[in-house]
Amino acid sequence: xxxxxxxRFKPISYKDDFVIVPDRWKVDFMVSMGELSVxxxxxxxxxxxxxxxxPKCGSFYFWPRSWCHDxxxxxxxxxxxxxxxxxxxxxxxxxxxxxxxEVPFYQGGVHLxxxxxxxxxxxxxxxxxxxxxxxxxxxxFLPLQERTGRIRDFYFVPDV
Amino acid sequence: MERVAxxxxxxxxxxxxHIDKTFPRLAYEAxxxxxxxxxxxxxxxxxxxxxxxxxxxxxxxxxDHHIHYLLGFARKPGSRVTTGGATxxxxxxxxxxxxxxxxxxxxxxxxxxxxxxxxxxxxMVKSITFAADPFFEYQLxxxxxxxxxxxIRWHMENYGTTEEDMARVVVKNKGNARLNPDAQSPIELxxxxxxxxxxxxxxxxILDHCLNSEGAAAIILASEKAAKRFRKDPVWITGIxxxxxxxxxxxxxxxxxxxxxxxxxxxxxxxxxAGISDPSEAIHVAEVYDSFSGVEICLYEELGFCSWGxxxxxxxxxxxxxxxxxxxxxxxxxxxxxxxxxxxxxYQVVEVVRHIRGEAGDRxxxxxxxxxxxxxxxxxxxxxxxxxxxx
Ligand SMILES: [Zn+2]
Numbered sequence: 411x412x413x414x415x416x417x418r419f420k421p422i423s424y425k426d427d428f429v430i431v432p433d434r435w436k437v438d439f440m441v442s443m444g445e446l447s448v449x450x451x452x453x454x455x456x457x458x459x460x461x462x463x464x465p466k467c468g469s470f471y472f473w474p475r476s477w478c479h480d481x482x483x484x485x486x487x488x489x490x491x492x493x494x495x496x497x498x499x500x501x502x503x504x505x506x507x508x509x510x511x512e513v514p515f516y517q518g519g520v521h522l523x524x525x526x527x528x529x530x531x532x533x534x535x536x537x538x539x540x541x542x543x544x545x546x547x548x549x550x551f552l553p554l555q556e557r558t559g560r561i562r563d564f565y566f567v568p569d570v
Numbered sequence: 571m572e573r574v575a576x577x578x579x580x581x582x583x584x585x586x587x588h589i590d591k592t593f594p595r596l597a598y599e600a601x602x603x604x605x606x607x608x609x610x611x612x613x614x615x616x617x618x619x620x621x622x623x624x625x626x627x628x629x630x631x632x633x634d635h636h637i638h639y640l641l642g643f644a645r646k647p648g649s650r651v652t653t654g655g656a657t658x659x660x661x662x663x664x665x666x667x668x669x670x671x672x673x674x675x676x677x678x679x680x681x682x683x684x685x686x687x688x689x690x691x692x693x694m695v696k697s698i699t700f701a702a703d704p705f706f707e708y709q710l711x712x713x714x715x716x717x718x719x720x721x722i723r724w725h726m727e728n729y730g731t732t733e734e735d736m737a738r739v740v741v742k743n744k745g746n747a748r749l750n751p752d753a754q755s756p757i758e759l760x761x762x763x764x765x766x767x768x769x770x771x772x773x774x775x776i777l778d779h780c781l782n783s784e785g786a787a788a789i790i791l792a793s794e795k796a797a798k799r800f801r802k803d804p805v806w807i808t809g810i811x812x813x814x815x816x817x818x819x820x821x822x823x824x825x826x827x828x829x830x831x832x833x834x835x836x837x838x839x840x841x842x843x844a845g846i847s848d849p850s851e852a853i854h855v856a857e858v859y860d861s862f863s864g865v866e867i868c869l870y871e872e873l874g875f876c877s878w879g880x881x882x883x884x885x886x887x888x889x890x891x892x893x894x895x896x897x898x899x900x901x902x903x904x905x906x907x908x909x910x911x912x913x914x915x916x917y918q919v920v921e922v923v924r925h926i927r928g929e930a931g932d933r934x935x936x937x938x939x940x941x942x943x944x945x946x947x948x949x950x951x952x953x954x955x956x957x958x959x960x961x
Binding site (some may be wrong): 412417425426428433435436441443445446473497498499500501502503505506507509510515517518519520527528529530531532538543560561562 | 590591626629689691692695696699703704705706707709710711712713715716719720721723724729768769770771772773818819820821
């Protein structure tokens with residue numbers, strides 16, 4: 411049965427001489443995380459951040475990569491430090507995302523200790539005055555019952 | 571490699587909403603104008619490259635082949651390129667390759683976008699953020715402005731660029747748009763008007779943002795041999811460079827001076843191909859990707875118009891004004907004229923060709939013999955294409 415709000419079944423409307431047809435694309439997914447599964451399982455079940463290391467050149471990847479793009483070798487899972495430094499950052503005052511409605515929020519690059527690249531992450535308990543390049547931060551995790559196994563299960567706070 | 575010329579250009583006007591036209595109709599109008607400009611008939615076009623960014627904007631997963639038969643090109647080759655904001659640039663590159671290789675003599679490129687069929691701005695931004703890293707980053711609530719905001723803040727911290735400096739870009743580009751009858755946002759503004767508009771993502775306020783536009787642009791490319799068939803003097807593509815960086819923007823935080831390495835690399839290869847050693851002297855007009863005001867200041871540096879950290883001085887000294895040393899975005903750019911994403915990189919070429927031909931009306935850059943068109947896309951300019959055009 412069509413839902414009340416489903417635009418696909420609403421009648422057309424008019425704007426001046428022209429017709430507007432309401433429509434909606436609704437597409438559900440069940441995404442297989444395949445070779446990346448370890449990362450999501452450890453995040454949800456154990457509040458651990460898992461990266462990968464190349465056995466040939468030693469590059470340590472987080473976000474994890476299942477192969478090293480320099481050596482074309484398969485990487486191995488290794489737990490990553492939960493501490494790191496801020497690289498770039500900005501403050502969002504008007505959110506255009508339905509995933510993050512509370513404003514303002516802060517996002518930036520965080521370079522975890524020992525890994526090759528920074529990641530983009532949410533940073534909490536900061537202001538534009540306290541945030542700075544090189545600021546030490548640590549990961550904080552939602553409690554087990556609130557974690558859904560997604561990236562928003564953790565964020566960074568100042569490491570004081 | 572065959573020499574490649576632009577022999578015809580066309581575009582619709584750009585608006586927030588073309589309520590009276592579907593996306594195939596917008597594409598048709600730009601194509602028809604480009605064919606008339608070239609003195610070409612439908613039978614002259616051997617192949618078409620469609621520059622369409624986002625399936626959601628067109629409300630169709632394969633919009634290109636629905637335009638193709640409506641244009642009467644069924645059974646001829648037609649393909650689509652989509653690389654974020656650089657869709658236009660990369661489409662021109664694909665068509666360039668078809669001609670330069672000798673595969674075809676005459677190829678049309680058409681870019682079109684119908685963004686406002688999405689129900690509202692939240693749905694529009696959502697459709698763009700589906701381009702983020704699908705495994706890790708897409709649920710972070712990042713947005714296009716977010717991917718640029720941090721880089722611009724870095725430029726402020728390192729070079730002393732201010733919000734007021736960025737506002738000058740907006741005043742310039744919306745002012746240039748007043749000279750362009752096709753522009754969406756021809757507005758006379760002051761720096762303080764820009765500074766007073768609401769903050770979206772620090773340091774970017776609403777007026778620092780590019781437009782969301784509907785519209786289309788088309789160009790016709792021809793080999794040297796075929797170019798003789800057409801009406802106007804050819805404008806040659808003498809350099810075309812492209813670069814695609816990591817789609818994860820934070821991985822680029824530790825680059826050297828370049829905040830937009832794909833832009834830098836695309837420009838260097840285009841200049842090398844065109845035999846340009848000093849772009850600050852060789853280039854007479856530039857249409858660049860001012861997705862946000864502060865980005866344009868960074869681009870002066872990335873494109874070699876001035877040294878690292880000198881972008882703000884370049885702007886304040888009037889070098890980027892019409893009448894300056896290298897007028898930048900005389901059309902009004904993405905802030906003043908249009909950002910119908912798939913059309914943007916094509917329209918940049920249309921604009922530069924008009925300046926080289928002396929057909930740019932009130933905004934004509936005098937003595938423009940050589941210009942560039944630069945577009946970029948993906949998280950903080952992961953893709954970039956730079957095109958050198960010469961009369
Ligand atoms: Zn390796």
